[in-house]
Amino acid sequence: MSPPSPRRNDQDARPSRGIPEATVARLPVYLRALTGLADRGIATASSEELARAAGVNSAKLRKDLSYLGSYGTRGVGYDVEYLRYQIAREIGLTQDWPVVIVGIGNLGHALANYSGFVSRGFGIVGLLDADPARVGERVGDHVIQAYNELERVVSEYGVAIGVISTPATAAQEVCDRMVAAGITSVLNFAPVVLSVPPGVDVRKVDLSTELQILAYHEQRKALAGPGPLSQVDGLPAERSPLIP
Numbered sequence: 423m424s425p426p427s428p429r430r431n432d433q434d435a436r437p438s439r440g441i442p443e444a445t446v447a448r449l450p451v452y453l454r455a456l457t458g459l460a461d462r463g464i465a466t467a468s469s470e471e472l473a474r475a476a477g478v479n480s481a482k483l484r485k486d487l488s489y490l491g492s493y494g495t496r497g498v499g500y501d502v503e504y505l506r507y508q509i510a511r512e513i514g515l516t517q518d519w520p521v522v523i524v525g526i527g528n529l530g531h532a533l534a535n536y537s538g539f540v541s542r543g544f545g546i547v548g549l550l551d552a553d554p555a556r557v558g559e560r561v562g563d564h565v566i567q568a569y570n571e572l573e574r575v576v577s578e579y580g581v582a583i584g585v586i587s588t589p590a591t592a593a594q595e596v597c598d599r600m601v602a603a604g605i606t607s608v609l610n611f612a613p614v615v616l617s618v619p620p621g622v623d624v625r626k627v628d629l630s631t632e633l634q635i636l637a638y639h640e641q642r643k644a645l646a647g648p649g650p651l652s653q654v655d656g657l658p659a660e661r662s663p664l665i666p
């Protein structure tokens with residue numbers, strides 16, 4: 423019998439199909455910038471224009487896009503629509519993803535009512551909560567179901583992505599149950615580091631940490647006086663030395 427596989431911590435950076443994790447994290451930023459350009463009727467953009475719209479430096483952008491095999495055309499730049507398609511395909515946004523949310527309190531309600539998920543291909547197929555008093559409550563187009571329905575919902579809709587918006591104390595147990603049910607990607611809003619087996623990806627959204635990072639930069643600005651300290655790259659967490 424082979425030894426048990428080590429559980430992986432959600433802070434691990436793992437390349438996705440050869441693309442560095444930091445590049446993967448910037449692809450949605452490029453996608454949003456490209457969508458903005460397309461909405462303004464712009465058909466082609468130089469790497470400098472695209473980098474400006476995305477808030478990164480152009481060398482980094484060119485390097486990132488080279489992982490997708492996209493180099494632009496000399497003197498013309500990038501075809502906005504085609505690059506949008508390439509990035510969406512790379513991120514997996516050319517298909518719909520059913521999503522379950524567990525923990526429908528204050529945050530769960532806000533997430534369930536957020537129309538941006540559906541418009542980006544993330545359809546909510548289940549809102550689940552352990553509190554019997556919440557079960558049956560309508561939230562937007564959905565009705566909250568019992569947490570015990572998790573396995574059935576995951577199997578019925580082939581759910582790969584689960585969102586955790588429970589208190590921190592419940593998050594690991596919820597995560598374990600999601601993984602046992604077949605979920606392989608977890609978006610965690612609870613302020614706790616989750617432990618998951620290999621093959622399961624966890625992204626953590628920690629608003630307090632983001633605020634602490636902004637506080638750090640505010641403090642540096644105040645110490646340095648007027649004038650920009652560093653280039654805004656759209657992903658402040660990536661370069662912040664602040665460890666939460």
Ligand SMILES: NC(=O)c1ccc[n+]([C@@H]2O[C@H](COP(=O)([O-])OP(=O)(O)OC[C@H]3O[C@@H](n4cnc5c(N)ncnc54)[C@H](O)[C@@H]3O)[C@@H](O)[C@H]2O)c1
Nearest residue numbers: 525526527528529530551552553587588589590592611612
């Ligand atoms: N409210 C916010 O603005 C906010 C912002 C960022 C992060 N968070 C984090 O998100 C999480 C939820 O915050 P909230 O304010 O919505 O809390 P909340 O108390 O309003 O809601 C939590 C919900 O989770 C349910 N729950 C508890 N244990 C469960 C379990 N084992 N299985 C299924 N459901 C369970 C509860 O019944 C409740 O409905 C917390 O970890 C919080 O730190 C909240």
